[in-house]
Amino acid sequence: MSSGVSPLPVGRVGAVSVPATSANLGAGFDCLGLALDWRDQMSVTVAPTTTVTVTGEGAEDIPRDESHLVLASIKRGLAELGHTAPGFDFVAHNTIPHGRGIGSSAAAIIAGLALAWQLARPDLELGLDFVLELGIRIEGHADNAAPAVLGGAVLGVGERAAPQLVSLDLAPQWRCVVDVPTVVVPTSTARKVLPDSRAVGESIAESSRLALTTLALAGAVGPEQLLAATEDPWHQRHRGDLMPQTRDWIAALRAEGFPAVVSGAGPTVLTLIADDQEPPTHEGFARHVLVPGAGVRSAL
Numbered sequence: 336m337s338s339g340v341s342p343l344p345v346g347r348v349g350a351v352s353v354p355a356t357s358a359n360l361g362a363g364f365d366c367l368g369l370a371l372d373w374r375d376q377m378s379v380t381v382a383p384t385t386t387v388t389v390t391g392e393g394a395e396d397i398p399r400d401e402s403h404l405v406l407a408s409i410k411r412g413l414a415e416l417g418h419t420a421p422g423f424d425f426v427a428h429n430t431i432p433h434g435r436g437i438g439s440s441a442a443a444i445i446a447g448l449a450l451a452w453q454l455a456r457p458d459l460e461l462g463l464d465f466v467l468e469l470g471i472r473i474e475g476h477a478d479n480a481a482p483a484v485l486g487g488a489v490l491g492v493g494e495r496a497a498p499q500l501v502s503l504d505l506a507p508q509w510r511c512v513v514d515v516p517t518v519v520v521p522t523s524t525a526r527k528v529l530p531d532s533r534a535v536g537e538s539i540a541e542s543s544r545l546a547l548t549t550l551a552l553a554g555a556v557g558p559e560q561l562l563a564a565t566e567d568p569w570h571q572r573h574r575g576d577l578m579p580q581t582r583d584w585i586a587a588l589r590a591e592g593f594p595a596v597v598s599g600a601g602p603t604v605l606t607l608i609a610d611d612q613e614p615p616t617h618e619g620f621a622r623h624v625l626v627p628g629a630g631v632r633s634a635l
């Protein structure tokens with residue numbers, strides 16, 4: 336993006352908040368996702384050496400060196416913007432659970448790129464186009480990265496790694512019921528069980544259900560259509576054995592008429608509701624009732 340590499344001055348600061356996201360929403364595998372009103376807060380100061388302070392989710396087990404995903408993303412962003420830094424004082428307060436299918440790794444990458452922008456371009460507004468383009472490139476698909484940047488629900492159309500992005504005009508009534516189990520399923524594990532291709536009949540079922548999902552989310556058809564739109568999603572069918580507790584809870588919710596789906600690669604369960612009728616709870620799942628959230632924001 337810039338020719339030559341220049342070191343940043345010690346003391347330069349960045350601070351952002353970034354949302355959790357729920358990807359796929361049933362039939363929108365790798366192309367549809369929704370930001371949630373559930374956020375991590377992170378700040379960074381350029382320093383002579385690196386220190387990492389983490390509170391909240393992941394505080395016990397994430398690395399404290401530059402392999403930390405946010406720090407690695409800051410460095411990647413700075414390299415793209417033509418800068419280096421001797422080190423960072425990095426502070427994170429994490430509330431988004433890790434490895435549960437609500438976009439913690441996308442949030443970490445997007446936060447890191449946004450912090451890099453703030454360090455490299457202190458006089459400019461947050462460069463959302465930069466963060467979006469590089470974030471999707473790093474993730475390889477847009478369904479977490481795009482809503483984490485833009486907020487709301489975003490559909491990636493066309494090429495998976497470089498899609499045209501369409502923000503859905505969400506009908507105002509939607510609320511997001513998020514049931515988070517304690518068990519962790521890394522996204523990388525949940526991707527390995529997916530087949531490389533699908534049959535024509537499966538593609539037709541999936542694309543027609545995705546079309547109905549977007550109509551329901553936008554309020555162009557009634558919210559009751561979301562149950563049919565989220566029937567038997569392709570990725571869920573293949574991931575069920577990895578997360579039997581999730582599969583069973585989704586089946587129970589759907590039997591009662593709630594359009595429950597696996598959030599992202601799982602094992603969290605997402606149910607979108609359009610009225611006050613909240614689904615029953617289940618032992619072993621922590622319940623969060625949220626609204627669609629804003630994208631990454633400067634906290635400077």
Ligand SMILES: Nc1ncnc2c1ncn2[C@@H]1O[C@H](COP(=O)(O)OP(=O)(O)O)[C@@H](O)[C@H]1O
Binds near residue numbers: 429521522
């Ligand atoms: N805030 C964070 N800071 C550092 N690393 C993070 C953060 N959030 C996620 N990660 C990394 O991403 C991993 C989880 O990624 P992934 O398996 O894709 O699950 P998720 O569905 O939560 O995105 C964590 O184990 C951790 O290594």
Ligand SMILES: N[C@@H](CCOP(=O)(O)O)C(=O)O
Binds near residue numbers: 358436437441478601
């Ligand atoms: N489309 C991806 C979404 C992964 O989301 P995450 O929140 O589980 O990281 C997939 O289904 O693999």
